[in-house]
Structure formats: C-alpha cells, structure tokens
Amino acid sequence: xxxxxxxxxxxNGFAGASPAKRPETGVGGVMLKxxxxxxxxxxxxxxxxxxxxxxxxxxxxxxxxxxxxxxxxYDEAIALYDKELARxxxxxxxxxxxxxxxxxxxxxxxxxxxxxTDYDAALVIRPDSPEVHTLRGQQHVNVLEWEAALREYDxxxxxxxxxxxxxxxxxWIFDQTLDVDRAIEAYRALRQVxxxxxxxxxxxAYNLARKGETAKAAEVIAAIPVYGSYDVNxxxxxxxxxxxxxxxxxxxxxxxRALRISPRSALVLSSRGITYGAMNKHKLAMDDYNRAIEIExxxxxxxxxxxxxxxxxxxxxAALADMRFAVSExxxxxxxxxxxxxxxxxxxxxxxxxxxxxxxxxxxxxxxRPINEYLLGKIDETSLRKAAIEKASPADVIDHLCExxxxxxxxxxxxxxxxxxxxxxxxxAKTCPPGYVELWxxxxxxxxxxx
Numbered sequence: 001x002x003x004x005x006x007x008x009x010x011x012n013g014f015a016g017a018s019p020a021k022r023p024e025t026g027v028g029g030v031m032l033k034x035x036x037x038x039x040x041x042x043x044x045x046x047x048x049x050x051x052x053x054x055x056x057x058x059x060x061x062x063x064x065x066x067x068x069x070x071x072x073x074y075d076e077a078i079a080l081y082d083k084e085l086a087r088x089x090x091x092x093x094x095x096x097x098x099x100x101x102x103x104x105x106x107x108x109x110x111x112x113x114x115x116x117t118d119y120d121a122a123l124v125i126r127p128d129s130p131e132v133h134t135l136r137g138q139q140h141v142n143v144l145e146w147e148a149a150l151r152e153y154d155x156x157x158x159x160x161x162x163x164x165x166x167x168x169x170x171x172w173i174f175d176q177t178l179d180v181d182r183a184i185e186a187y188r189a190l191r192q193v194x195x196x197x198x199x200x201x202x203x204x205a206y207n208l209a210r211k212g213e214t215a216k217a218a219e220v221i222a223a224i225p226v227y228g229s230y231d232v233n234x235x236x237x238x239x240x241x242x243x244x245x246x247x248x249x250x251x252x253x254x255x256x257r258a259l260r261i262s263p264r265s266a267l268v269l270s271s272r273g274i275t276y277g278a279m280n281k282h283k284l285a286m287d288d289y290n291r292a293i294e295i296e297x298x299x300x301x302x303x304x305x306x307x308x309x310x311x312x313x314x315x316x317x318a319a320l321a322d323m324r325f326a327v328s329e330x331x332x333x334x335x336x337x338x339x340x341x342x343x344x345x346x347x348x349x350x351x352x353x354x355x356x357x358x359x360x361x362x363x364x365x366x367x368x369r370p371i372n373e374y375l376l377g378k379i380d381e382t383s384l385r386k387a388a389i390e391k392a393s394p395a396d397v398i399d400h401l402c403e404x405x406x407x408x409x410x411x412x413x414x415x416x417x418x419x420x421x422x423x424x425x426x427x428x429a430k431t432c433p434p435g436y437v438e439l440w441x442x443x444x445x446x447x448x449x450x451x
Contacts, residue, residue, distance in 0.1 A: 060084070062098060074105035081105075096125045100135060112143050130160035137169070144393065146177050164193060168200075175203060176393035183207045198224050198234070202241050209245045209434045217245050232258045236271045243278050244435030251275060266292040270302045273309065278440045280447065282313045300326040308339055308437070312444050316346040331358045334368050335437075338407060341375050345414035352376060366391065367400060371407055381408065402432035406442050413445065422449065 065080030081102040085095065103118030119136040126132050137152030150173055157166045171186035173179075187204035191197060201224045205217040221241045226234040235258040239251030255275070258268045269292035276285035289306035296302060307322030320343040326332045327340065337358055344350045359372050370387035373379045379387070388400035409424030425442045432439035 062094070065098065066101070069101050069105060072108075074108050077105045078102055078109075092125050096122055096129075096132075099125070100132065103135065103139070107139055107142060112139065115139050115142075128159060130156040130163065130166075133159070134166060134169075141173070144391065146173055146393075149173060164190065167193075171200075171203065175207065176395045178210075178394045178398075180207045180210050184211075195225060196227075198237055198241075202244070205241065206244060206434065214245050214247065218242070218247055218250060221245075221250075226254075232262050232265060232268060235261075236268055239275065240271055243275055249279065264295050266296040266299060266302060269295070270299075270305055274305055277309045277312065280444055282309065285309050300329070300332055304332045304336055307343075311339060311343055312441055314448070316343045319343045320347065320349075327358055331361050334359070334362055334365060334372055337362075337372055338368070338375065342407075342410050342414050345411060367396075368403060371403065375407075375411070398431065399433060399436070402428055402436065403438055406432065406438035410441070410445070418449070426451075 061080045062084040065077045065084060068074075068077035068080060081098045085098055085102070099118045099122040103115045103122065106112070106115035106118060116136075116139055119132065119139055122129075122132045123136060133152045133156035137149040137156065140146075140149035140152060150170060153166050153170050153173075157163060157170075160166070167186065167190055171183055171190060174183035174186055184204055184207045187200045187207070191200035191204065194200065201220050205220040208214070208217040208220065221238060224234070224238045224241065226238065235254040239254035239258070242249075242251040252272075252275075255268060255272045258265065262268060269288045273285045273288035273292065276282075276288060286306070286309065289302060289309065292302050293299065293306065303322045304326035307319045307326060309319075310316075310322065311319035320340065323332075323336060323340045323343065327336055331337055337355060341350065341355055355372075356376060359369075359376070367388075370379065370384050374381065374384045384404060385401070388404050389397045392400055405424045406428035409421045409428060412418075412424065413421035425445050428438055429442035429446055432442065
C-alpha cells in the first residue's frame with residue numbers, strides 16, 4: 001500500500017514537495033486551474049485588443065487623415081476622413097473631431113459649401129461648443145456672410161463669455177464692413193480688458209481717423225503703453241503708428257527716446273527713415289537708412305525700404321540696385337516685385353523672366369497677385385479691377401482699388417504717359433487709407449508734378 005501511495009503521490013507532484021508549495025486539491029485545485037486558464041485567456045484578449053488598437057492608430061483611415069491634416073495635405077485628409085466617417089460607427093466625440101478637421105480642410109481648399117456642411121453637422125453633435133460656433137462663424141466670414149458670422153460669434157461668446165479672441169473677431173468684422181462706430185466701441189472695450197495689446201489702440205485710432213477725428217486718434221496712439229525704461233520696440237511701434245494718420249512728426253520724441261536707449265539700433269534708424277520718407281524728408285530718411293545699413297549690412301528689409309525711398313525720390317538706378325539685393329535670395333513679398341518692375345520700366349530695363357521666376361517663389365496669395373499678373377501681361381485692366389473686388393470685404397475693396405489706381409498710374413508715369421497717370425494718381429491720393437505706402441507715394445508724385 002505504501003508503494004502504491006508514493007507512486008500516486010509522485011504522479012501528482014507531491015513527492016518531496018514542501019506543504020507550502022503543494023497545490024490545492026479537490027474543488028480548490030480545480031478552481032485554481034480554471035482561474036489560471038481564464039487569466040491566460042484574458043491576457044491574450046487584452047494583447048489582441050492592444051494589437052488591434054495599435055494597428056488602427058497606425059493604419060486606420062482616421063489617424064492617417066489626422067497625419068495628413070497636420071502635414072497640410074488637405075485633399076488626402078478629406079479622402080481619408082470620408083472613408084472613416086462613411087463607416088458610421090464612431091462615437092460622437094471622434095466624429096466631431098473628424099468633421100471639424102474635414103471642414104477646416106475644405107475651407108483651406110476654398111470648398112466653402114462642403115466646409116459649411118461639415119460645420120453644420122458638427123453643431124448637431126455639439127450645439128453647446130463655443131469652438132464649433134467659432135469655426136462656423138469663420139466659414140461665414142470666408143464667404144463674406146458678415147451678419148451670419150456675427151451671430152455665430154455672439155452665440156460662442158454666450159457660451160464662453162471671457163473669450164477675448166471672439167471679441168476681437170467681432171471688432172474685426174466691424175472694421176471690414178466699415179461699421180466705424182461699432183468698431184471704435186469694440187476696440188476701446190478690448191483695450192480696457194487687454195491694455196498691453198498695441199493692435200487694439202491702433203485699430204481704434206484708425207477708425208477714428210476714418211471719421212476724420214484725427215486729434216482723438218492721436219490721443220489713442222499716445223495712450224499706447226510703454227512699460228519700463230528700455231522698451232525700444234514699444235517706442236518704435238508707437239512712433240510708427242502716427243504715420244498711419246499723416247501725423248509722423250508726433251512720433252519723433254519716441255524715436256529720440258529709443259535712440260538714447262539704443263544708439264546703434266538699426267530697427268530704430270530704419271523705422272525713422274520710413275517716417276521721414278512719409279514726411280517727404282528724403283535726405284533725413286537716407287541718412288537714417290545709411291546708418292542702419294552700416295550697422296546691419298545684410299538686412300534685406302532695410303535695403304528694400306531704402307530702395308523704395310530712392311524710387312520715390314526719382315533715383316531709379318539706386319532704387320533698383322537696393323531692391324534687387326533685397327530679393328536676391330527670396331522675394332521680399334509680392335509688393336517688392338511691383339516696385340522693382342516700376343523702377344525697371346523707368347530705366348527701360350524690364351526683366352519679365354526674372355519677374356515671373358521670383359513670383360513663382362511666393363505663396364499664391366489672393367492679393368496683390370492680380371497686380372503682378374497684370375504687370376506680366378497675363379490679365380487686362382478689366383480683369384484686374386474685377387479681381388480687386390471679388391471675395392473682398394467692403395474695407396478691402398477700398399484698399400485694393402486704391403492700390404490698383406496707384407500702381408496703374410505709376411506704371412503709366414514710368415512709361416512717360418503723364419496724361420493717363422495723373423488722374424489715377426490723384427484718385428489714389430484721395431482714396432487710399434491712412435498709412436498706406438501708396439498714399440505717401442501718390443502725394444510725393446503729385447508734388448513732383450507740381451501739385
């Protein structure tokens with residue numbers, strides 16, 4: 001019997017085992033085995049789910065759409081979100097995420113109807129979301145639906161009363177629609193809440209100037225805060241602001257104070273050069289530009305500004321040299337190409353090939369690209385004027401047409417056609433908004449022509 005006992009014990013794993021290491025017998029042992037099997041099964045299931053989730057977040061259409069969205073390949077993002085949303089089984093928060101990103105992508109591709117559809121679907125999911133109302137408002141702005149945009153921003157503000165970004169968007173709409181009184185009120189309220197934001201002071205002053213209240217505009221500019229004794233940038237910003245209202249001389253004390261703080265500041269000197277140019281003080285402007293270039297001899301920005309000043313003074317050869325240097329690596333914006341073309345026209349050295357090559361290096365902006373295309377001979381004046389008012393706010397229409405009038409007049413003048421040039425330049429001098437370079441240039445052209 002002992003032999004039989006020990007044989008069974010060995011088969012069952014008991015032989016030589018300490019009591020602490022012996023497994024439970026009977027019902028407990030069976031339960032323990034079952035629990036082990038269930039645990040292994042659960043672990044396998046968890047690993048399988050984790051592998052599936054990992055695979056989805058790497059290969060799934062939604063996450064791939066997110067990566068395309070971040071990379072700004074919006075066509076690809078839209079196609080991937082289309083596939084994922086068509087499946088229809090996602091929870092609302094993820095559907096909302098995809099709808100907002102697909103809507104934004106449509107907007108970036110000027111697919112306005114599709115963008116509006118996505119934002120409306122997002123509002124069905126989250127009608128209490130200030131973010132969704134803000135995006136829907138922005139889409140209304142994209143198609144110039146100003147009142148609808150204001151309604152969305154107002155709703156978003158009701159949901160998020162402390163959101164100053166929304167207040168600023170409302171003020172901007174008043175700006176763009178030439179609702180001057182409401183713009184003044186909105187910007188004044190904003191600067192009370194955020195007194196450090198120079199932009200709000202400037203826009204309030206700008207709208208006061210639109211009403212002809214230049215003295216009040218100057219008071220608002222004077223109120224721009226300058227914190228500390230060494231805030232050179234703030235002093236320069238405030239000094240330049242006076243230029244927008246043809247009150248450039250009022251900014252001179254700020255320039256002088258800034259130069260006492262930083263006597264070798266190319267920023268201060270070049271900015272004061274711009275102001276002297278606006279005041280038609282060419283020699284003083286050139287002195288400041290030259291000193292600034294001695295300090296920063298590779299600054300493309302300063303060379304461009306000096307070149308434009310030399311153009312306005314009639315020194316087209318020097319102007320062309322400076323502005324060509326400014327665009328030698330990357331074009332200094334689309335306007336720089338316009339001024340170069342005008343200087344070349346005066347000298348009879350128009351280089352259309354370089355013009356077109358430089359234009360291809362720039363982003364395809366809605367404006368002033370049509371002016372560039374007109375100068376290249378790709379569109380006529382009728383098409384140019386049509387482009388100036390298409391998809392433009394009331395304020396932008398004024399700005400665009402002012403520029404069209406000035407540059408067409410300046411081109412005619414450069415070609416020796418004073419009879420065509422004079423009415424256009426006169427019109428620009430009357431219609432260009434305060435602070436526009438074209439306004440200063442038109443006034444200087446008229447002085448040079450004896451007016």
